[in-house]
Amino acid sequence: MTRELKYVGKPIARADAVDKVTGAAQYTHDLCLHGMLHTALVLSPHASARIVSIDIEKAEQVQGVRAVLTGNGLCYQLGLYLQDKCILARDIVRYHGEPVVAIAADTLDIANAACRLVEVQYEALPSLLDPRDAMEESAHLVHPDLHTYNYMKGVFFPKAHSNIAHHQKIRKGDFDRAFEKADIRLTASFYNPPVQHVPMETHAAVAQALPGNRIEIWTSSQSPYTVRHLLSVCFGLPHADVRVHVPYVGGGFGGKAGLGLEPLAYVLSRAAGGRPVKVVATREQEFNTLPSRQGLHSTIEIATSNDGKIVALKSTYIWDAGAYADYGVNIGRSAAYSGAGPYSIDNCWIDSYVVYTNKVFGTAFRGFGHLEVLWGIERAMDLMARKLGMDPVEFRKRNLLKEGDTTITGEAFTSGHGNPQQCLEAVAEAIEWRTPSAPPIEPHKVRGKGIAMLHKAPAMPTSTSCAVVIKLDEDGGADVLVSGVDYGQGTYTVLRQIAAEELRIPIEKVHITWECDTAFSPYDWQTVASRFAYMGGNAIIEAAADCLDQIRFVAAQALDVAPEDLECEHGTVYPKGHPDRGIPYSQLALGYTFENGNSIGGPIIGHGRFIAKGLTHLDPDTGQGLPAQFWTYGAHSVEVEVDTETGEIEILNIVSALDAGKVLNPKLCVGQVVGGVVQGLGSALWEGFVFDEKGRLLNPAFVDYKIPTAKDIPHRTQQILLENPQPGGPYGARGVAEHPMISIPSAIGNALYDALGIEFTTLPLNYERILTRIREKAESS
């Protein structure tokens, strides 16, 4: 008989809720250490320039200034995948907003005042602003020394003496032949601008250089162990001498993965004689100094048979990496291996180039390249359907991956992957796809419906692993130690549910330690890629089993019963069928004491771990291999209303269906979907960096860079969560946190065609762009 689940699958409230509604939650922003210094930065006013001289003499003389640093003397190369970044600019600046000088002082006011006394002479250089230009052989090199940089060999392929930081190839079948022979062909190009993550807590780090070359860091990060590892490698220190704390984190969305401000805070502390140094990005710096999402130029060629079967697909993705591509290279890789959408395509050819330019650099952002790639693919699918005279839903159904198909990297698609077709059918039905939109009352308004598919797998190294420790408490409760970070997703709550379920104790007795601390919490790679609940959940299951084994081993001696004849429930271990003869965990947690005082056992500490299974590197020439621990599929349908006089767009409804495998917590899962959908709406309708002709970012503030507010949300949203179980997932679950954001722009773009008969290929779909195209269409007709 299957045991009924008490906690998994239930809408349990967040474990951190009380801290957050009372203001008690402490973020890195809130941290204050005795003697702590504050930091201000001098930023490059040029997108590309040679640093001729830096005069810091006046700044150093300001009362209260404790350290003034320039790139000279900071000969470090940093990076996770490709070590292309320095702590402060050296010799040249590569983007407008790049830090050139950092000053730590007693107060922020003093540091800012001292920054104004720094004199930097630049010799402006030509700036490369379009990655397509940067690929030209004649283009100047953003990184002339690229060929000397360290990088993850066998995975990434930087092209020496070029601006190409990575070239990912996918080759399956014979594209040229199939394209040539096909009945119908289509080529289309698309563009996504760079955008910002906009976590409400900007990047922040506090670092203290301790005697004996040790480092202690508190940081608003998604990646405590990666921060520790990279600092340890960079400064040549034993890992244990770098201690990283991550308190509450005010949002990340990928922007706080890898390294951020931590190295800078550390070198400032070292220069200031070991006083703790806090670096907090201003909102403007969050836009123009810290990393963003890369821009993307896509060109997509599709060929089909007359009956609508895709026979060949070719994509060229040119990523605007900006000045540094450490993280961007992995986006170029992962978006390529899923770069044809969730479709069965026998002949596929993808080139994904990650290209340096003189702009603020890119990094991970919720969806990791998939929102960008699927903006093109899912719009192209609608274009092709129209060319075929087919319904877009039917055209997609004809081509979706099904059991027996293989992906473009040669992975067999099985029923364990989930069911993309069910997702498509669910959103089509909910939006009443077959029924045209009701005409609006006002004659200058029009309505339309659109649909788009989505898919994504975690992008992570083949060896990605994590561990969990569970300590049993004297009262029979449990402390769970993890090093993934819950920066809002709700994963800790879900892990708590799984721990309570597996340990057979009330959920109130499970405590997840909120602050990660690499001195105590066990290893986790990084909190990215929608893999924390999956991997951490599996590790919790193993750790709980370890605890129960220890409990049964000691209880067996106490009760004189074989361990296998014991069972656990309600925090008690007892002989099967005899709950009245049980021993509560509280009497075993630290060891069991017989009536005469003799004691056995000892503190119970369980350990669990998980490592990615069966993944392979991709073949450098063909991209064939197994890159994905699991895939998550989904679809959105939308209905929009457009005011043809103003270009304003109202989102009437967004329906989202995701195959979650198992919904571990419906309340939190729906929260992820709604939040992701609205964040996707930002990318669809408003967000995008605007640069002037010299490469200066013109909208680094909320005044000019609008993110969705409460006034901008859809009139209605619907969430459909499917549960086709994931083999190997905890309770059959797969990751869903990034996915709701993906393909929102595509679905809206498709709905705009339905409403207006206009094909949009460039994001964002702001009122100005929509109105301009409406007028162009009116003039040409």
Add this chain to the structure above:
Amino acid sequence: MYDIRFTVNGQPEHATVPATMTLLDLLRDRLALTGTKEGCGIGECGACTVLLDGKPITSCLMLAVEADGHDIETIEGEAVGGGLSVLQQAFIDTGAIQCGFCTPGMIMSARGLLNRTPDPSDENIVEAIAGNLCRCTGYEAIIAAVRLAADRLAGAKQGRGQS
């Protein structure tokens, strides 16, 4: 330097502050009330929202000296008698929290709304929190939380009226 007297969450306070100090810095750095957050420093995100004489203001745009003679309420004063307020509980019940960084400001804006409009329409709610940016939740659950709190408060009032 200026001597100012004001109350914070009902407690009388006295401070000597420079003319350039913001109310936000006074609350966070002097009074250690770090529940009030800074998200942009230019009045665009609402994370620093507190109540001044019962009305929501962005404390990053107000000088500390301007608080002289006024009553300030922050998120730290929202919980009552060791328990959560109806508004705080409603935020938990509807799932209106993710990273939590906007939550204090959001709750203070909602508190300001309920102070003046105990039975708000959804439009009132949206208007009241339109200046509070949240990047995680998509706002739906926040709007539902304020609605739920208003309903519960009205229910409690009605309950008292009947008894």
